[in-house]
Amino acid sequence: MDVQAEINHLHAEIMAVQSLLFGVCRALKDRNLAADVLTDAFEYADNVAISASNDPGNSALSQRGTQVLDILEQLRKAALD
Numbered sequence: 001m002d003v004q005a006e007i008n009h010l011h012a013e014i015m016a017v018q019s020l021l022f023g024v025c026r027a028l029k030d031r032n033l034a035a036d037v038l039t040d041a042f043e044y045a046d047n048v049a050i051s052a053s054n055d056p057g058n059s060a061l062s063q064r065g066t067q068v069l070d071i072l073e074q075l076r077k078a079a080l081d
Helices: 003-032 034-053 059-080
Strands: none
Touching: 003 034, 034 059
16 A cells, blocks of 8 residues: 555545535525534534544544544634634
8 A cells, every 4th residue: 555645645535525615614604604504513523523532442533533623613713703
């Protein structure tokens, strides 16, 4: 397995998802729907991250869950302010 190629592929996937989500957020804001929809979406994402961080069988996932919660808070502030 070519590790660098896999990293590059994952980075491309992340960029694609980020671009799509940014477009969705912009469309919601343009239609004045952002606050309600994004609040619900962030609550769902928080719950998923909390579940991951509470998984006692996977310490790496627990650490990642905490990082995800921090990133979600930054995104929430950027999207809803």
